[in-house]
Amino acid sequence: MDSDAWKIIHIPDKPTCPPEHQPTWKVYASVIKPKFANTIVRQLCKIAPLEDLRHVKRVRKKILQDHGETQLTVILCLAPEHNDHLNDLPLDVQKLVDPYELSPFITEVCKYAAVSKEEWEEQCKIWPTSFHPPTYNIDGISGFSEDDTQSIFKFMRLVIDLAVSEHKPIVNAAVIVDPSVRRIIASETDQVYPSSTPRDMTTTETSPFNETGDDRVTNASSQIFLNGIIEKLNGSLSDVACLNPWQWCLQPHETEKCSQWHPLRHASIVAIESSSARDRYLFPNSAESVSPDHVLPSDADIPAKKQKTSSHSPNVQKNCSEEAPRDPPMERPYLCTGYDIFLLWEPCTMCAMALVHQRIKRIFYAFPNPTAGGLGSVHRLQGEKSLNHHYAVFRVLLPGDAHNALNHGLKHAVS
């Protein structure tokens, strides 16, 4: 593997699990005569439905090697986890044994639905399951074009540039981008500590109109560029808000610079604020946009439903803009629908949930957050089915050196 190259990897809804470590359930199964198959399955669905095992196929079909005959095996019901006796068969199921000439035995099936095609193929070696790719279809899960890849690297470099400033410890940075036109909507850094320079709101309201990102970073040679971050990663990471969200109070008090600091102003939160300020600035009169994310009735999850139903269409990403009126030169955004966010570190759970609320479409981060990460390290919000919006999450792997430096740096930060 080329450790000197940039790389993008998808962080799925559930942790990927090596097939040999897939958690399993014990079940009672039995070979059945094909002529009884329909009747047995119908009865079993009634008396022993497999509620939590919807991904598991009830019947396994096997072509027997020696005489080419088809053998059907059916799952009767769940078996107790720590008991290998067959006499625990529920009475209702027990009643089927004699009439249908069953010979129950205990076997195992995969406990959870597969998260990838590879995992599914492995699962089927144990017992057949079904595999449904994510119900939402977000660009990138099945790969990026060369053009998109370059654009993603460019924005990630911009993030690194923002996070590293000469005389200060490294912080987290967030850049919100409209990928359809590759326009920067907001770019911010942590504002948790008095020492991190507060950005002037007037500049954040006007600067996002620049068509694209900084060409400066494209021209910089990758190595020179990365040297800066490697040095910083070897230093203290204690100012990275999402990595140390509980430590804001340990900072020394510097009164003269004290106007802007705030324990919750993590880069993502500041960037969301900046993007909503831009929205209000560009569209001062239209107050009708925000569907609240608070709670309760199913009425609240319109965007999620919309996404689901249109997931069959190949260009889902267009779906929100298609509904907007076509005349205005710039479409009124609905929060951050359709936008990407680039972050140096995996956001903490607070920030990850803020990005759900604000309807971000894709999240790209470079480094995982083992202390408080909300996208796979500690919690995994992209896999929380109850949420009304789902984004796709990607990690951008930087060339080898930056990684080694980070692993080193992280040891410092957490031990």
Added chain:
Amino acid sequence: MEPVKEDHCEEESHKYMSLALHQAKLALEALEVPVGCVILEDGKVIASGRNRTNETRNATRHAEMEAVDQLVGEWRKNGLSPSQIAEKFSKCVLYVTCEPCIMCASALSFLGIKEVYYGCANDKFGGCGSILSLHLGNSQPSDIPEEAQRGKGYKCKGGIMADEAVSLFKCFYEQGNPSAPKPHRPVVQRERT
């Protein structure tokens, strides 16, 4: 738990929750999702907040965030240091009409708040037991000695005047959410009294 004390607590918690509900009503009148809260220090209300997501077009402007920002701003202005502010939050009690979402529940842990009392549960986004249990603090094992390094938990209790909180939500959805991205059903204009 002596019943006498319980009664007293219940009476008190109803008093504070009514103030939070009042904030939620203000949100409803402003055509916002009706959630409101108050923050107490030593039994005295020191901040209040209501949902402002529509007005700000910032879906993170929940009632809790509004109230917290009010306090941080004030304390900062008075020249309090980060550690003094942390000390203050460790004595604060929050009453909110609906279970804090995952974002707010995390934020309250970061701030090190003392106690949280909420009205109805939040089945979709709840961070204090419904979806995640962030009020229990960081469950990750850690070898770090200092308390501040570890995720802080806080005492949390729900179900206080939950029916009132729910009826406000019903009110909101009945009148039609004027700010939904697309009218999914006719907006019913209702006379406001």
